[in-house]
Amino acid sequence: MAKRIDVSGLNAYYGSFLAIEDISMTVEPRSVTAFIGPSGCGKSTFLRTLNRMHEVTPGGRVDGKVMLDDENLYGAGIDPVAVRREVGMVFQRPNPFPTMSVYDNVAAGLRLNGKYKKSQLDDVVEKSLRGANLWNEVKDRLNKPGSGLSGGQQQRLCIARAIAVEPNVLLMDEPCSALDPISTLAIEDLIGELKERFTIVIVTHNMQQAARVSDRTAFFNLAAVGQPGKLIEIDETERIFSNPSVQATEDYISGRFG
Amino acid sequence: MDITTDTQKPAPSSTPRPPAAGSKRAGRGVSRPGDRIFVGLSRGSGILVLVIMAAIAAFLTYRAVLAIGEDEANFFTSFEWNPTGSPPEFGIAVLAYGTVVSSIIAMAIAVPISVGIALFITHYAPRKLGGLIGYVIDLLAAVPSIVYGLWGALVLVPHLNGLYGWLDEYLGWTRIFEWNGGAGRSLLTVGILLAIMILPIITNVSREVFRQVPRMHEEAALALGATRWEVIRMSVLPFGRSGVISASMLGLGRALGETMAVAMVLSPTFDITPSLLDPGGGTFAQNIASKFNEATQMGRDALIASGLVLFVITLLVNGGARMIIARRKEYSGANA
Amino acid sequence: MSNATLTPAPKNRSSLRAATLPKWFPWAVAAGSVLLGLGISTAAGLNSSIQWALIAAVLFVAGSYGISARVEGGRQAKDRVATSMVWVAFLLALIPLLSLIWETVKQGVKVLDGYFLTHSMGVVGDSEPGGGIYHAILGTLEQVGLATLFSVPVGVLTAIYLVEYGRGRLAKAVTFFVDVMTGIPSIVAGLFVLSLWVLILDMGPSGVAGSFALCILMIPVVVRSTEEMLKLVPNELREASLALGVPKWRTILKVVLPTSIGGIVTGVMLAVARITGETAPVLLLVWGTDFINANPFQDPQESLPMYIYLQYGAGSDAAYDRAWAAALTLIAFIMILNLAARGIARWKAPKTGR
Numbered sequence: 001m002a003k004r005i006d007v008s009g010l011n012a013y014y015g016s017f018l019a020i021e022d023i024s025m026t027v028e029p030r031s032v033t034a035f036i037g038p039s040g041c042g043k044s045t046f047l048r049t050l051n052r053m054h055e056v057t058p059g060g061r062v063d064g065k066v067m068l069d070d071e072n073l074y075g076a077g078i079d080p081v082a083v084r085r086e087v088g089m090v091f092q093r094p095n096p097f098p099t100m101s102v103y104d105n106v107a108a109g110l111r112l113n114g115k116y117k118k119s120q121l122d123d124v125v126e127k128s129l130r131g132a133n134l135w136n137e138v139k140d141r142l143n144k145p146g147s148g149l150s151g152g153q154q155q156r157l158c159i160a161r162a163i164a165v166e167p168n169v170l171l172m173d174e175p176c177s178a179l180d181p182i183s184t185l186a187i188e189d190l191i192g193e194l195k196e197r198f199t200i201v202i203v204t205h206n207m208q209q210a211a212r213v214s215d216r217t218a219f220f221n222l223a224a225v226g227q228p229g230k231l232i233e234i235d236e237t238e239r240i241f242s243n244p245s246v247q248a249t250e251d252y253i254s255g256r257f258g
Numbered sequence: 259m260d261i262t263t264d265t266q267k268p269a270p271s272s273t274p275r276p277p278a279a280g281s282k283r284a285g286r287g288v289s290r291p292g293d294r295i296f297v298g299l300s301r302g303s304g305i306l307v308l309v310i311m312a313a314i315a316a317f318l319t320y321r322a323v324l325a326i327g328e329d330e331a332n333f334f335t336s337f338e339w340n341p342t343g344s345p346p347e348f349g350i351a352v353l354a355y356g357t358v359v360s361s362i363i364a365m366a367i368a369v370p371i372s373v374g375i376a377l378f379i380t381h382y383a384p385r386k387l388g389g390l391i392g393y394v395i396d397l398l399a400a401v402p403s404i405v406y407g408l409w410g411a412l413v414l415v416p417h418l419n420g421l422y423g424w425l426d427e428y429l430g431w432t433r434i435f436e437w438n439g440g441a442g443r444s445l446l447t448v449g450i451l452l453a454i455m456i457l458p459i460i461t462n463v464s465r466e467v468f469r470q471v472p473r474m475h476e477e478a479a480l481a482l483g484a485t486r487w488e489v490i491r492m493s494v495l496p497f498g499r500s501g502v503i504s505a506s507m508l509g510l511g512r513a514l515g516e517t518m519a520v521a522m523v524l525s526p527t528f529d530i531t532p533s534l535l536d537p538g539g540g541t542f543a544q545n546i547a548s549k550f551n552e553a554t555q556m557g558r559d560a561l562i563a564s565g566l567v568l569f570v571i572t573l574l575v576n577g578g579a580r581m582i583i584a585r586r587k588e589y590s591g592a593n594a
Numbered sequence: 595m596s597n598a599t600l601t602p603a604p605k606n607r608s609s610l611r612a613a614t615l616p617k618w619f620p621w622a623v624a625a626g627s628v629l630l631g632l633g634i635s636t637a638a639g640l641n642s643s644i645q646w647a648l649i650a651a652v653l654f655v656a657g658s659y660g661i662s663a664r665v666e667g668g669r670q671a672k673d674r675v676a677t678s679m680v681w682v683a684f685l686l687a688l689i690p691l692l693s694l695i696w697e698t699v700k701q702g703v704k705v706l707d708g709y710f711l712t713h714s715m716g717v718v719g720d721s722e723p724g725g726g727i728y729h730a731i732l733g734t735l736e737q738v739g740l741a742t743l744f745s746v747p748v749g750v751l752t753a754i755y756l757v758e759y760g761r762g763r764l765a766k767a768v769t770f771f772v773d774v775m776t777g778i779p780s781i782v783a784g785l786f787v788l789s790l791w792v793l794i795l796d797m798g799p800s801g802v803a804g805s806f807a808l809c810i811l812m813i814p815v816v817v818r819s820t821e822e823m824l825k826l827v828p829n830e831l832r833e834a835s836l837a838l839g840v841p842k843w844r845t846i847l848k849v850v851l852p853t854s855i856g857g858i859v860t861g862v863m864l865a866v867a868r869i870t871g872e873t874a875p876v877l878l879l880v881w882g883t884d885f886i887n888a889n890p891f892q893d894p895q896e897s898l899p900m901y902i903y904l905q906y907g908a909g910s911d912a913a914y915d916r917a918w919a920a921a922l923t924l925i926a927f928i929m930i931l932n933l934a935a936r937g938i939a940r941w942k943a944p945k946t947g948r
Contacts, residue, residue: 077614079614088481091477099499292843300754307775371686378684400867400868411906514779515780561785572782
């Protein structure tokens, strides 16, 4: 189910502006990889190249290779729509479909891919909501609008929606930055459980969070504003936080800049 | 100085509330004459608006009641329009039918196409082209109806003959699309012309609504592996639905009340026929414009009575649109 | 298509590849449908451009769907249909709107010259060439000018009341009825003034009666746009001024209005553009005439839209030419107003934005 991601020589542009330059890394399956780095270093942009969401931004353009197991996401004949079904995404701000109920939100991805019987949908919805640790809180109001939930619940609803289509990879773009500490904790616990089944990549501003949830951590930086962001190093999370091999990483995690 | 006393007097008596707000202010600033004059002037203008609206309703009703009192036929069901005869007989059935039918045709054509264009501008066209088209549509919304009428009568009508012959050939058996070869100055032509006229306004409002769809809703759908159309269906249309409805109702309000273009294109008869293609029929506004010149006092009162009906219908339609917009605001407010 | 499996995943999840039609596919289908549409029309002897355009449009949508459904599958095919329908909607709408502009310009330039602008119709017969729109321009300027003169103070003051003072029921009622007024059909506005002015006060047709009806159409537009502009003025500015001990009315006059004046002027110009093209009230209240009447307070006057209507009604080729020329003049006037208004809005925007 979970797949390995292998990135080599990846550049991403906004129009003519080079946002991230020459990134190569491997993301291991069934593990959590965290991206850290100062604002504007391109970690979110890089994340969005992993499911071809970068190119929906006006002017967005990518070159390089992203291998999902043995398939290049940017290869000829690849359907970006199919890619996004395989590589799910959770966004910075919870974005359940405002006009849909809790149930319909979770079922939305499935309904795109064909007709399902009501009982099958019911099963998947329950499984996904349980998977997102949300079932007990919403089982009595599955038909209420998803936008009526609290922020943390909404974010877990978005996670349930993403995992309902059984993707290979789950990308999370600062999923807790809009949430309170208790909701954050719930999401972090959830990430720990989800990594049994999915390859997870998480962008975070919060270094404690990276240390808590991730197995491996990648540090991104940029030389100056207007310069492209680069991958400085990627390693076991423990090593990054205790004994990084690059000085800039140590400066960043010890709070000397950023 | 006269003005201040004039405009200030009615305010407290008609409305108990605003003085409370005013007195709070007065408590701080005491009663400065400049402030009093200014408040009076501006509140007076507001009241003037109310007075105008009340006057419109009152005068139209007054004349209409006079006319309907004289009417020997049933005002709502009669097919006659002979207010100068003795006894005067007139009814609005034909006008109501023509107004409703032409507006329905206009909406059936204009709403889907407008939504299409709005989607084209916001989601399909390259950005610069979209901006340019939006601009052109904006300007087209400002083209006066008399010009649409001139174009409709001199350009559109002759061009429709081929289409009408075609419709008659294949669908003539329905009677609705029967065509006996006269110039196409018919309700269908009016509907098509009205569609073209209300297209810019519906497009403009829909485009604004579609543009406001939060990017994150669209990305949510995209990230689930939705195609562009599925993104639109899942996030753009549900978000924009009430906006499109109210835009359509604004367009409908305009179509219902359109006068000159209809008067120039339609060749009116006071009759209801099943065929939409043969010349004939009439609308409230068109009838007023066409009959006004030769009308006597009684004739004008009868026209005013029909105008009152039009007024009430457009009030209901516009009121409905406003209510939808207001509900939408609450809805999105609760969401934020 | 997807048979019922309990796993929600699509069947062949190993592949991210999908059969995709080449980029030029829509263009090829479009070209094919246009040719086929033309072919069918010629073969069947249809001579209306509307017919072959409709045939081509249907072929285009159906063709995109059929081919795409076969090659790419149902979901992609639906996407393609949506795309092609959106394009068709756009093109279908473009044709009449471009035709309107094209015809007006083409027919309008025939008799539009200096003579046309500076002479009235006078005794020129309906079917004779000659004559002009001087009297109509004069009438339009006077009627619209008077309407603006009445409407702008009322509209701006009402907006000030709503934004700066209005609370409670009166303000709510005013807001509501301004909305209602926006939707009044122009013919109803004309009828109202008619019932008051002509039938009750027993006054004859005149330019000023038309102006009153135009006011009813103009006031709500001015109120709305001014309201929007006043709301854009940041509260800090008002508070800064009030904190200096400036009375509220002077704050509004010296701080709020100057800050938003660009937007207000834009709104007024757009409102003027709107009422300039109104015909129905003029028809009921001003009647129209072929002669110059510079006095808006007495006797029938002409206006540009009224002139178009009368010339159209005259029904001769010469009269049609005059109608088109007047339409071109009217559109040009309205477009210039619109463009100027937008220009002012853009020019003034950064200042109000800060």
